[in-house]
Amino acid sequence: MQKVRPLTKQMKVYLILMGFGLIMSYNVYQYFKKIPGHQAPLFMTCLTMPFAYNTTEGSEWFSIPTFNLSIGPLTMLRQTLPYSEFIENMSGDQELTGYFTIPEEEELISLEQDNIYQPQLPTPIKAEVDLEKLDDPNYLLSKIYSGDHKDLTIDANLLSEWDFKELAQKEFRLDESIEGPKVLIFHTHAKERFVDEDKDDLGILAVGQEVENILENKYGIETLHVTDHFYINDTSENTDGCYERLEPVIENILEDNPSIQVAIDLHRDGVNGDTRVVGELNGESACKIMFVNGMTRLKNQEGENIPMRTLTNPNLEDNLAFSLQAQIVGMKYYPEIMRKVYLKAYRYSLHMLPMSLLVEIGSQNDTSEEALRTAEPIATILAKVLEKD
Structure with missing residues (x-):
């Protein structure tokens, strides 16, 4: 009969860290799950993209898409960088807040024209005059x-x-x-x-x-x-x-x-x-x-x-x-x-x-x-x- 090898010190440390990580992940999941109408985002997304969180209006997440864990590289990229889906899924009465703003039309100047705003004229439809x-x-x-x-x-x-x-x-x-x-x-x-x-x-x-x-x-x-x-x-x-x-x-x-x-x-x-x-x-x-x-x-x-x-x-x-x-x-x-x-x-x-x-x-x-x-x-x-x- 083969003897079971005793756990080494390194394995015990590894198991303790793994258990600690699972407990933290579960607590984070439960916290965000309590927010009405929203599913919990990935833990990595919470840590790396906190500006999607509206701190000026209280604990409320915008209507962002649901994130599901996947090992596929493209899916993981979309989950950790959800800019496009986040903006597309915002409702019309919400305002994007955070570290950047969309410039007003008057601010879209051309550095090649002495910083003077030039309005765009309509595109010619057809040249009628010869x-x-x-x-x-x-x-x-x-x-x-x-x-x-x-x-x-x-x-x-x-x-x-x-x-x-x-x-x-x-x-x-x-x-x-x-x-x-x-x-x-x-x-x-x-x-x-x-x-x-x-x-x-x-x-x-x-x-x-x-x-x-x-x-x-x-x-x-x-x-x-x-x-x-x-x-x-x-x-x-x-x-x-x-x-x-x-x-x-x-x-x-x-x-x-x-x-x-x-x-x-x-x-x-x-x-x-x-x-x-x-x-x-x-x-x-x-x-x-x-x-x-x-x-x-x-x-x-x-x-x-x-x-x-x-x-x-x-x-x-x-x-x-x-x-x-x-x-x-x-x-x-x-x-x-x-x-x-x-x-x-x-x-x-x-x-x-x-x-x-x-x-x-x-x-x-x-x-x-x-x-x-x-x-x-x-x-x-x-x-x-x-x-x-």
């Missing part, structure tokens, strides 16, 4: 321009007066050396409203206010928004004479603010019948955008366009270049909400600055919500043309 064809009047009429044929003959002869390739390359930049607002937004017809509004609502003024907010807060372009109306009186919405009453007011503002270099006359378009003038923007309905150019020409009985003697515009070529570049940018980034540039016979409010835009959005049959969605495309188009992106 810049090599801008010297072809027929291409311009089919892709870029339409207009009011009642008082103006819109044909190749009219467009051949300008080199549109050259206009598309003209540089427009803001002079930042002068302190003060750089962009002026006003409304010749400040009482234009949308289908879901009444006389006490802001209408087109709310869109102008939103464009101002985006230009200043997203692109850093200081903007002045004029909300005055130019109707005969507070109760009238008759537009007759609005442009004549507007001109001295805007000229005084420009004189008092020599820093202003861009003027935007923002309108809501009016259409016949119940036609809606909307398109899709980021999966939602938004008012379409139309730039307008007053050509300071009037056709005679023979259909020839004759320059107007009383309504002159020394900035006409710059106006055409500015709206053309805005149209090109708009068709590149927002093709679903861009209408053609509309050419009309008269001058409107475009003669006071070279960089002037007359913008019509939507119609009286569209909603104020659809109109407000168009504010960001307008501001972004302007920022792109001014190379502020």
Whole structure:
């Protein structure tokens, strides 16, 4: 009969340590098991990742995934480094606390651009304009321009007066050396409203206010928004004479603010019948955008366009270049909400600055919500043309 060898001193120490370890593990397990709604994590995880424990709210573990002991190397790695599952399984009302924070968007700066936060512009959807064809009047009429044929003959002869390739390359930049607002937004017809509004609502003024907010807060372009109306009186919405009453007011503002270099006359378009003038923007309905150019020409009985003697515009070529570049940018980034540039016979409010835009959005049959969605495309188009992106 074989004799049982007595336990050596080393074996006795080993068994004592093993028993002590089992007792500790069991106590840790029982402690965490008492926490309602959660299963006990691995002992190693508790020791190596204590920052998953929310000490500011008391003894409470976030809803982390269940950890099961496994000898597989990948499983052990996931159990001891559960970052991804921990974050994915957090509920929406919980906040990750610990040794790191997620930076705000404004803090995501680029060290290659003088530490200035640059907002990301939308990805171009499709390039609609072939810049090599801008010297072809027929291409311009089919892709870029339409207009009011009642008082103006819109044909190749009219467009051949300008080199549109050259206009598309003209540089427009803001002079930042002068302190003060750089962009002026006003409304010749400040009482234009949308289908879901009444006389006490802001209408087109709310869109102008939103464009101002985006230009200043997203692109850093200081903007002045004029909300005055130019109707005969507070109760009238008759537009007759609005442009004549507007001109001295805007000229005084420009004189008092020599820093202003861009003027935007923002309108809501009016259409016949119940036609809606909307398109899709980021999966939602938004008012379409139309730039307008007053050509300071009037056709005679023979259909020839004759320059107007009383309504002159020394900035006409710059106006055409500015709206053309805005149209090109708009068709590149927002093709679903861009209408053609509309050419009309008269001058409107475009003669006071070279960089002037007359913008019509939507119609009286569209909603104020659809109109407000168009504010960001307008501001972004302007920022792109001014190379502020």
